[in-house]
Amino acid sequence: xxxxxxxxxxxxxxxxxxxxxxxxxxxxxxxxxxxxxxxxxxxxxxxxxxxxxxxxxxxxxxxxxxxxxxxxxxxxxxxxxxxxxxxxxxxxxxxxxxxxxxxxxxxxxxxxxxxxxxxxxxxxxxxxxxxxxxxxxxxxxxxxxxxxxxxxxxxxxxxxxxxxxxxxxxxxxxxxxxxxxxxxxxxxxxxxxxxxxxxxxxxxxxxxxxxxxxxxxxxxxxxxxxxxxxxxxxxxxxxxxxxxxxxxxxxxxxxxxxxxxxxxxxxxxxxxxxxxxxxxxxxxxxxxxxxxxxxxxxxxxxxxxxxxxxxxxxxxxxxxxxxxxxxxxxxxxx
Amino acid sequence: xxxxxxxxxxxxxxxxxxxxxxxxxxxxxxxxxxxxxxxxxxxxxxxxxxxxxxxxxxxxxxxxxxxxxxxxxxxxxxxxxxxxxxxxxxxxxxxxxxxxxxxxxxxxxxxxxxxxxxxxxxxxxxxxxxxxxxxxxxxxxxxxxxxxxxxxxxxxxxxxxxxxxxxxxxxxxxxxxxxxxxxxxxxxxxxxxxxxxxxxxxxxxxxxxxxxxxxxxxxxxxxxxxxxxxxxxxxxxxxxxxxxxxxxxxxxxxxxxxxxxxxx
Amino acid sequence: xxxxxxxxxxxxxxxxxxxxxxxxxxxxxxxxxxxxxxxxxxxxxxxxxxxxxxxxxxxxxxxxxxxxxxxxxxxxxxxxxxxxxxxxxxxxxxxxxxxxxxxxxxxxxxxxxxxxxxxxxxxxxxxxxxxxxxxxxxxxxxxxxxxxxxxxxxxxxxxxxxxxxxxxxxxxxxxxxxxxxxxxxxxxxxxxxxxxxxxxxxxxxxxxxxxxxxxxxxxxxxxxxxxxxxxxxxxxxxxxxxxxxxxxxxxxxxxxxxxxxxxxxxxxxxxxxxxxxxxxxxxxxxxxxxxxxxxxxxxxx
Ligand SMILES: Nc1ncnc2c1ncn2[C@@H]1O[C@H](COP(=O)(O)OP(=O)(O)OP(=O)(O)O)[C@@H](O)[C@H]1O
Ligand SMILES: [Mg+2]
Numbered sequence: 027x028x029x030x031x032x033x034x035x036x037x038x039x040x041x042x043x044x045x046x047x048x049x050x051x052x053x054x055x056x057x058x059x060x061x062x063x064x065x066x067x068x069x070x071x072x073x074x075x076x077x078x079x080x081x082x083x084x085x086x087x088x089x090x091x092x093x094x095x096x097x098x099x100x101x102x103x104x105x106x107x108x109x110x111x112x113x114x115x116x117x118x119x120x121x122x123x124x125x126x127x128x129x130x131x132x133x134x135x136x137x138x139x140x141x142x143x144x145x146x147x148x149x150x151x152x153x154x155x156x157x158x159x160x161x162x163x164x165x166x167x168x169x170x171x172x173x174x175x176x177x178x179x180x181x182x183x184x185x186x187x188x189x190x191x192x193x194x195x196x197x198x199x200x201x202x203x204x205x206x207x208x209x210x211x212x213x214x215x216x217x218x219x220x221x222x223x224x225x226x227x228x229x230x231x232x233x234x235x236x237x238x239x240x241x242x243x244x245x246x247x248x249x250x251x252x253x254x255x256x257x258x259x260x261x262x263x264x265x266x267x268x269x270x271x272x273x274x275x276x277x278x279x280x281x282x283x284x285x286x287x288x289x290x291x292x293x294x295x296x297x298x299x300x301x302x303x304x305x306x307x308x309x310x311x312x313x314x315x316x317x318x319x320x321x322x323x324x325x326x327x328x329x330x331x332x333x334x335x336x337x338x339x340x341x342x343x344x345x346x347x348x349x350x351x352x353x354x355x356x357x358x359x360x
Numbered sequence: 361x362x363x364x365x366x367x368x369x370x371x372x373x374x375x376x377x378x379x380x381x382x383x384x385x386x387x388x389x390x391x392x393x394x395x396x397x398x399x400x401x402x403x404x405x406x407x408x409x410x411x412x413x414x415x416x417x418x419x420x421x422x423x424x425x426x427x428x429x430x431x432x433x434x435x436x437x438x439x440x441x442x443x444x445x446x447x448x449x450x451x452x453x454x455x456x457x458x459x460x461x462x463x464x465x466x467x468x469x470x471x472x473x474x475x476x477x478x479x480x481x482x483x484x485x486x487x488x489x490x491x492x493x494x495x496x497x498x499x500x501x502x503x504x505x506x507x508x509x510x511x512x513x514x515x516x517x518x519x520x521x522x523x524x525x526x527x528x529x530x531x532x533x534x535x536x537x538x539x540x541x542x543x544x545x546x547x548x549x550x551x552x553x554x555x556x557x558x559x560x561x562x563x564x565x566x567x568x569x570x571x572x573x574x575x576x577x578x579x580x581x582x583x584x585x586x587x588x589x590x591x592x593x594x595x596x597x598x599x600x601x602x603x604x605x606x607x608x609x610x611x612x613x614x615x616x617x618x619x620x621x622x623x624x
Numbered sequence: 625x626x627x628x629x630x631x632x633x634x635x636x637x638x639x640x641x642x643x644x645x646x647x648x649x650x651x652x653x654x655x656x657x658x659x660x661x662x663x664x665x666x667x668x669x670x671x672x673x674x675x676x677x678x679x680x681x682x683x684x685x686x687x688x689x690x691x692x693x694x695x696x697x698x699x700x701x702x703x704x705x706x707x708x709x710x711x712x713x714x715x716x717x718x719x720x721x722x723x724x725x726x727x728x729x730x731x732x733x734x735x736x737x738x739x740x741x742x743x744x745x746x747x748x749x750x751x752x753x754x755x756x757x758x759x760x761x762x763x764x765x766x767x768x769x770x771x772x773x774x775x776x777x778x779x780x781x782x783x784x785x786x787x788x789x790x791x792x793x794x795x796x797x798x799x800x801x802x803x804x805x806x807x808x809x810x811x812x813x814x815x816x817x818x819x820x821x822x823x824x825x826x827x828x829x830x831x832x833x834x835x836x837x838x839x840x841x842x843x844x845x846x847x848x849x850x851x852x853x854x855x856x857x858x859x860x861x862x863x864x865x866x867x868x869x870x871x872x873x874x875x876x877x878x879x880x881x882x883x884x885x886x887x888x889x890x891x892x893x894x895x896x897x898x899x900x901x902x903x904x905x906x907x908x909x910x911x912x913x914x915x916x917x918x919x920x921x922x923x924x925x
Contacts, residue, residue: 073822076822076826077825077826078822078825097825098822098825098826099825099826099828099829099830100828101826102828103826104826104827105822105823105826107819107822107823109817109819111817111819111820111822111823113820113823113824113837113838113842114842115838115841115842116838124824124827124829124837125827125828125829128824128827128828128829128833129828172823172827173826173827176827176828366729366730366831367729367730367731369725369729370724370725370726370728370729370730370731371725371729371731373721373722373724373725373729374722374725374726374729374731374735374739377718377722377725377802380798380799380802381742381746381799381803383761383768384757384758384760384761384762384799385757387757387760387761387766387767387768388756388757388760388761388767390767391760391761391766391767392760435656435657435660436657438653438656439653439654439656439657442653442654443654446650446653447650447651447653447654450654454654454657457661457665457666459910460661460665460666461665462853462856462857462910463856463903463906463907463910464665464669464860464903464906464907465859465860465861465862465877465902465903465906466860466862467860467862467877467880467881467884467899467902468669468672468860468880468899468902468903469664469665469668469669470884471668471672471880471884471895471896471899472667472668472669472671472672472899473664473668474884475668475671475672475675475892475896476667476668476671498660498663498664499664501660501664502664502665505665557744557748560745560748561748564751564752564753565751565863566751566752566862566863566866566867567862567863567881571881571884571885578751578752578863581752581753581756581867582752582863582866582867585752585755585756585759585867586870589765592756592759592760593756593757593760595753595756596753596754596756596757596760599749599752599753600745600749600753600757603745603748603749604745606748607741607744607745607748608741610744611737611741
């Protein structure tokens with residue numbers, strides 16, 4: 027049995043079914059991400075784990091013990107909110123020490139623990155500041171420290187980075203992951219940013235409309251999407267309808283064909299290898315290290331990525347090319 | 361403290377609160393029906409409503425309220441607009457001034473008028489009835505500044521004043537056109553809320569009218585109260601209904617305004 | 625602002641007066657309001673304040689102020705202070721409880737708008753009609769008084785209670801003080817994030833712990849500030865007290881009212897000093913309100 031085991035959980039608000047029969051299993055020390063579009067129920071699941079919301083049906087177990095009916099105070103689960111939720115009337119030090127004071131620890135011990143966790147999140151020197159005197163990134167680190175210092179069994183992070191700008195986000199991402207590894211902390215991270223999910227997670231649960239769409243390691247989710255939704259959500263997949271797939275490749279399929287742009291090979295126009303087909307460049311976009319071409323072939327538009335090695339390689343609009351896709355890279359999805 | 365116990369506490373608070381607020385109203389209403397010894401009747405209301413004094417003073421106060429609302433809006437709306445558009449650094453000053461009537465009691469303000477505009481002063485506004493009426497309206501506009509300015513300013517803040525104005529200007533509209541055709545329709549509900557609030561405050565106002573010796577509804581109420589038994593209760597109920605109607609209308613307009621803004 | 629100034633400057637040197645005229649026109653936009661405020665708010669009040677320091681001939685004197693310190697007037701200020709203080713403090717506490725119950729008590733959704741509308745009505749239902757309502761309820765022949773006597777055999781007036789007394793006036797003032805509190809404290813309560821409570825719960829804190837260590841400290845400046853506003857509100861009120869008690873209760877606004885009417889003494893300048901005293905008291909409490917509000921807003925930023 028997994029450390030955090032969520033079984034057939036359901037949540038209804040009035041008549042609206044927000045979470046529907048979800049099964050989630052997370053091992054001790056794992057960093058798991060819930061990934062999904064806005065409104066798919068990520069926060070609701072997280073709030074049920076923390077105990078702020080009671081599930082309509084189903085059970086939540088931690089370490090083999092059913093905690094579904096336990097109050098949030100008794101669960102020992104730390105949470106970091108998207109909007110920080112620092113207590114504005116308390117200093118950084120008092121905010122972080124809050125949970126320790128609740129537990130009536132001696133003052134000396136509180137001070138020592140707070141100092142230690144402040145070092146961990148690299149905020150020494152800010153002890154006496156109030157939340158409104160800190161930057162967004164600093165506030166989020168205080169919120170993280172406040173949750174960490176009581177040594178929770180599980181740490182929940184609800185889009186902790188989405189209010190921050192890109193550069194701080196990247197830094198903090200690494201910092202969070204680093205701390206999590208060092209403390210061997212079981213962590214659930216919520217985001218709607220697939221890049222964030224891919225770079226940080228041991229495993230990802232992709233959610234859609236209150237259901238788990240697919241779960242697996244980052245590589246599995248990215249390279250082997252099982253549904254059209256996952257393929258679309260994970261990025262730039264070419265998604266061909268059944269008739270387009272037939273038109274282009276002569277294949278009969280059920281559902282959609284998903285092809286990653288970087289898995290399509292571009293051969294010189296002269297080659298006539300087997301399994302290749304002709305196309306015309308319609309436009310290109312420079313994405314930095316990669317150039318993305320839109321190639322039209324047999325009435326179907328495809329995105330094709332090529333490394334941006336040097337200027338001479340650039341294929342002009344209107345040029346004819348031959349494309350090749352290996353069988354492994356064509357995924358049929360539901 | 362669990363959710364249920366706190367909910368029970370909340371219910372108790374609401375029920376006790378409702379009792380305190382509804383009991384005097386119920387008692388007053390019952391009392392107003394007791395004019396006839398032997399049975400409940402609306403006699404007190406009949407007496408009050410047919411009293412020519414009532415009609416005259418209520419009419420007078422209504423007129424004053426309408427004049428107050430109109431002049432208040434004409435004074436405050438363009439100012440609030442102009443402050444947002446051109447003189448944001450004056451905002452704090454103007455806001456402070458509009459809050460002063462909450463600091464300076466009405467009785468002090470009117471006392472000041474009596475000193476400054478008495479019949480031997482440079483501007484003897486209290487010397488004639490019409491000019492005293494003018495002074496009364498001015499005093500009511502002053503009293504309503506905090507409500508009127510706040511509701512109009514909030515309304516303006518909710519729409520993008522600068523953007524709207526610049527768009528209208530680029531389409532060739534003049535200032536009058538901008539104010540009347542662009543800004544006003546967008547803050548209509550805010551202005552109307554302020555107007556009804558002003559009405560509720562002004563209609564039964566006592567201090568100003570009494571000290572300026574004008575035949576308004578407030579002093580009439582006081583006079584009746586000092587000399588009759590059941591009519592005052594009937595008047596209190598009528599006054600309460602008038603206040604309630606004003607507030608109800610504010611709610612209606614506020615809701616319309618919100619709905620419209622959402623659709624925009 | 626700084627940018628437009630520097631851009632305008634060369635034009636002002638070479639091109640004549642256009643920017644200056646523009647400036648002037650800009651300021652002209654607020655002229656009507658400023659003139660109105662000056663004529664009907666600031667100057668009249670200022671004249672009174674000056675008058676408080678003058679004798680009948682217009683010479684400077686502190687005599688008027690000194691005469692405020694007679695037993696009669698001091699006791700009027702003291703009663704006014706007590707009524708305002710008690711009605712403000714009680715109103716603030718009860719209003720806070722009502723607002724909390726309606727907003728955070730988990731009651732059905734219709735409770736809150738109903739309470740807000742009613743508060744809007746009741747906070748404006750002050751003055752003469754309010755006095756009538758309380759006379760009809762708790763007056764000597766009031767309905768509640770009669771009912772208590774008839775059914776519970778309880779003689780309200782036998783206990784020394786009178787609607788014309790300090791207690792009666794305070795009870796009446798609460799009718800508009802409590803709803804006023806509900807109206808001004810509601811936004812502050814709305815500003816309380818549910819996440820604060822949840823953060824506290826997830827760290828092991830109980831509901832009481834949250835209230836004592838987070839919610840009350842956060843709300844405190846707003847509560848105190850609102851109470852100061854209620855205090856000023858009661859301190860300046862004339863109509864309710866006058867209609868309720870006539871001139872029988874010796875509070876400052878009624879004293880001043882009688883003074884202006886010429887019912888009592890004919891001493892203008894003493895009246896000015898009385899008015900000045902009122903402004904000082906309400907002014908101080910409002911200054912406190914503004915200061916506390918600024919502090920709260922800074923904390924939220
Ligand atoms: N307390 C509530 N009452 C009623 N409906 C709710 C409540 N909380 C959430 N919902 C609804 O449940 C659905 C899922 O909400 P949730 O907050 O879990 O989404 P989310 O995946 O976290 O989205 P986001 O990425 O925008 O935060 C939404 O449609 C929302 O409207
Ligand atoms: Mg969410």
